[in-house]
Amino acid sequence: MKSRTAVTIVVLVALSFIVPTSVYSNQEAIKGGGGGGFMLGLNRFDLAELSTKLQAKGFDAVKENNVSFGGGGYGIIGEKVLLGGEGHGCQQDVLSDTLKASVSGGYGFFNVGYVVLSERGFRLFPMLGLGGGGISLRIVKRAVTPTFDEILDSPDREINISTGGILLQFGVGVDYLLKLGKDDEGEGGLLFGIRAGYTYTPTKADWKMEDMDVLGGPDVTVTGPYVHFIIGGGGFGK
Structure with missing residues (x-):
């Protein structure tokens, strides 16, 4: 699950940079343009039941607010x-006396939006997104660095389980283009923006360890509000 989520994010991020370029190069759509960049933000996931489970086993509490890249x-x-499209990932570690648990989240979206305001370099647009993502839990022993023979003698040093599924996103974006140059076809420059909205998981997903179902797992979802900041570049036609 974790590898599939990572691949989904990479593909969607790649498409998010390809789409603006292809649209801007299309003479029929030259009045449009596009932009993209790197994003940093804060996401709130529903991790309360997972935190309760881990705390019962001596781990620290899992934070529901996560910094994402x-x-x-x-x-x-x-x-x-x-x-357009976007992809995000985040991770936090919680400890017990003998173990370390890494809680990772990742997701990606294909977005459709509509520009409701475009004036003086500013653009305002609501967006709807469809994508996928999930949560993974990796537990390892807190110990000194093992030798190769010790790993062969005791290979059960790490456990990876995950859950995930389809996601929906409802949000609004505001971008500002700091113009650095222009020609007969349009203008380009640095892009600064903010995205805010809500991510929703419409279905319940089961926990899995490799290809096996894991029973009795906590309900966790990539559901909650988010705020993301973006910095990059853009270009828009006349």
Whole structure:
């Protein structure tokens, strides 16, 4: 699950940079343009039941607020319709006396939006996103660095379980283009923006360890509000 989530994020981020370029290069859509960049933000996930389970086994509490890193971008067709994508990931570690648990989250979206305001370099647009993601839990022993023979004698030093599924996103974005240059076809420069909204998991997903189901796991979802900041570049036609 963790590897599939990572691949999904990478693909969506790559598409998010390809889409603006292809749209901006299309002469029929030259009035639109696009932009993209790196994103840093804060996400709140539903991790309360997971935290309760871990605390019962002597671990520290899991924080529901997570700092995320990622990237995204979009292209504007004509002057109004926005198409793009984004991907984000985050991780936190909690400890017990003998173990370390790493709680990781990752997700990606394909977004559709509509520009409702475009003036003096500012653009305001609501967005809807469809994608996927999930939560993974990695537990390892807190010990000195093992030898190769010790690993062979006791290979059960690490456990990885995960859960995930389809995600929906509802949000709004505001971007500002700091113009650095222009030509006969348009202008380009640095892009600064903010995204805020809510991520929702419509279905309940089961925990898995490799290809096996894990019974009795806590309900965790990539559901909650988010705020992301973006810095990158963009270009828009006349």
